[in-house]
Amino acid sequence: xxxxxxxxxxxxxxxxxxxxxxxxxxxxxxxxxxxxxxxxxxxxxxxxxxxxxxxxxxxxxxxxxxxxxxxxxxxxxxxxxxxxxxxxxxxxxxxxxxxxxxxxxxxxxxxxxxxxxxxxxxxxxxxxxxxxxxxxxxxxxxxxxxxxxxxxxxxxxxxxxxxxxxxxxxxxxxxxxxxxxxxxxxxxxxxxxxxxxxxxxxxxxxxxxxxxxxxxxxxxxxxxxxxxxxxxxxxxxxxxxxxxxxxxxxxxxxxxxxxxxxxxxxxxxxxxxxxxxxxxxxxxxxxxxxxxxxxxxxxxxxxxxxxxxxxxxxxxxxxxxxxxxxxxxxxxxxxxxxxxxxxxxxxxxxxxxxxxxxxxxxxxxxxxxxxxxxxxxxxxxxxxxxxxxxxxxxxxxxxxxxxxxxxxxxxxxxxxxx
Amino acid sequence: xxxxxxxxxxxxxxxxxxxxxxxxxxxxxxxxxxxxxxxxxxxxxxxxxxxxxxxxxxxxxxxxxxxxxxxxxxxxxxxxxxxxxxxxxxxxxxxxxxxxxxxxxxxxxxxxxxxxxxxxxxxxxxxxxxxxxxxxxxxxxxxxxxxxxxxxxxxxxxxxxxxxxxxxxxxxxx
Numbered sequence: 001x002x003x004x005x006x007x008x009x010x011x012x013x014x015x016x017x018x019x020x021x022x023x024x025x026x027x028x029x030x031x032x033x034x035x036x037x038x039x040x041x042x043x044x045x046x047x048x049x050x051x052x053x054x055x056x057x058x059x060x061x062x063x064x065x066x067x068x069x070x071x072x073x074x075x076x077x078x079x080x081x082x083x084x085x086x087x088x089x090x091x092x093x094x095x096x097x098x099x100x101x102x103x104x105x106x107x108x109x110x111x112x113x114x115x116x117x118x119x120x121x122x123x124x125x126x127x128x129x130x131x132x133x134x135x136x137x138x139x140x141x142x143x144x145x146x147x148x149x150x151x152x153x154x155x156x157x158x159x160x161x162x163x164x165x166x167x168x169x170x171x172x173x174x175x176x177x178x179x180x181x182x183x184x185x186x187x188x189x190x191x192x193x194x195x196x197x198x199x200x201x202x203x204x205x206x207x208x209x210x211x212x213x214x215x216x217x218x219x220x221x222x223x224x225x226x227x228x229x230x231x232x233x234x235x236x237x238x239x240x241x242x243x244x245x246x247x248x249x250x251x252x253x254x255x256x257x258x259x260x261x262x263x264x265x266x267x268x269x270x271x272x273x274x275x276x277x278x279x280x281x282x283x284x285x286x287x288x289x290x291x292x293x294x295x296x297x298x299x300x301x302x303x304x305x306x307x308x309x310x311x312x313x314x315x316x317x318x319x320x321x322x323x324x325x326x327x328x329x330x331x332x333x334x335x336x337x338x339x340x341x342x343x344x345x346x347x348x349x350x351x352x353x354x355x356x357x358x359x360x361x362x363x364x365x366x367x368x369x370x371x372x373x374x375x376x377x378x379x380x381x382x383x384x385x386x387x388x389x390x391x392x393x394x395x396x397x398x399x400x401x402x403x404x405x406x407x408x409x410x411x412x413x414x415x416x417x418x
Numbered sequence: 419x420x421x422x423x424x425x426x427x428x429x430x431x432x433x434x435x436x437x438x439x440x441x442x443x444x445x446x447x448x449x450x451x452x453x454x455x456x457x458x459x460x461x462x463x464x465x466x467x468x469x470x471x472x473x474x475x476x477x478x479x480x481x482x483x484x485x486x487x488x489x490x491x492x493x494x495x496x497x498x499x500x501x502x503x504x505x506x507x508x509x510x511x512x513x514x515x516x517x518x519x520x521x522x523x524x525x526x527x528x529x530x531x532x533x534x535x536x537x538x539x540x541x542x543x544x545x546x547x548x549x550x551x552x553x554x555x556x557x558x559x560x561x562x563x564x565x566x567x568x569x570x571x572x573x574x575x576x577x578x579x580x581x582x583x584x585x586x587x588x589x590x591x592x
Contacts, residue, residue, distance in 0.1 A: 008581075010584075014549065015552075018549060018550065019553060021533055021534075022447055022451075025447060025450060284528060315528065316532075319531075319535070
């Protein structure tokens, strides 16, 4: 008797569900692996085969199989079995060669994995303390100061990272029709702006006065005519610079009510984000209410339900998954994300693992583990984080926890980008 | 569909072509679930059949049904590759390879991986494997045990616990 003869109705249900789900994978079977595929390429050795494995381009007949087997034998004998490892072979011209592939083997990745089981302990200190206040968001401003939201006092502060001096921003200067911002809830940076979203779905920019180091500047409402349609519970905002010289950027808003990440393109003069320029980034609308953080650098990285997912062209293409080399006590649950380089595929991502109270660093390009950091007590309840990279390559981590803006230098050797 | 009939160990490559034709889907699916990557699954499946062919021609193939043997080879290849890589990484969800397909198919694939992630939080990797081998590949407990290095009671225990765990997650069966 086989296991499919079960009389347990629930077991039958499980079997049917497995088969039904796995059937959806059939379209992933490559044509060259499908013996029923009639238009397969002729086998002509390495030149005609984009990768060594495509030597297994079986046709439907035994003759073709024998020819393929002979080629395989020759290739394996001459080049050795290691060439069968994907990634060490010449790039393929197929869509499968996209960045969403798993990484190739690399010496750096292999060596860096050695540090994974022993996270580095950070030497944390307080930059600025807000007493019993609750800091809920923080970003690094273009001029090098930090901006934080204090939800208990509905305030938005500028914090000098060198002196720790904090300056309330919201009430300094307000332009844009005389309206005043509501309770600030989300922050982002874009171009030379700091963006503040308030609880009435109004978007504001804060621009530091040129040459001013005391925190003077202008708070201005951004023209997004349809922002009222976003509804409640926005999960994040982000930007992607499209014109560096003009400081223009696309705007991304995670809107649970629309089950979308809504993308706005600026008008030519950058003055407004009209509804006509609004598109849904996700190809397939889905629940985004579980998204905790977003980072945009060409890809979109979402921290969604504890997972770190990379989106490519509106589709979830990759998920960063723990494997050998990182063995925290509890399965990672990521809640916040930042990066040390704004350029796509350059530098590292820094993700806060709430379950283990650690900050995990991985390379953007392939997700290879770089380092993990812990700081007893100080990293227990992170609400935002960002990294400052100095010209000498040294990096400093900043994060908000409770009512404190904290900092710690990162060891240059362990966290440096390739 | 699984192939369970016996094939002579010393058969010619033509016979192995028949094996390939009948079993490639099961092997590829198994590789896909183990690696969560279409690319890696292609590589592993190819290497599996390549090794299989070598063993077949040299008379070193295991006696009995070829599917459990091929799956065992695939599993060992995956383990070897993971040991060599030893790094954390982006695991493709498979959706990026569907740009030429219909949006419905894309949606199906994304849904599959999202379902698989939820399944992964409900079941251990071994429990998932047992259910896959049991219900997708139609293997017996003895065959599953040979692949996973477990006794038959061990396989039954794993499967039973997996099914029990799924009783608490009816949403995974929809």
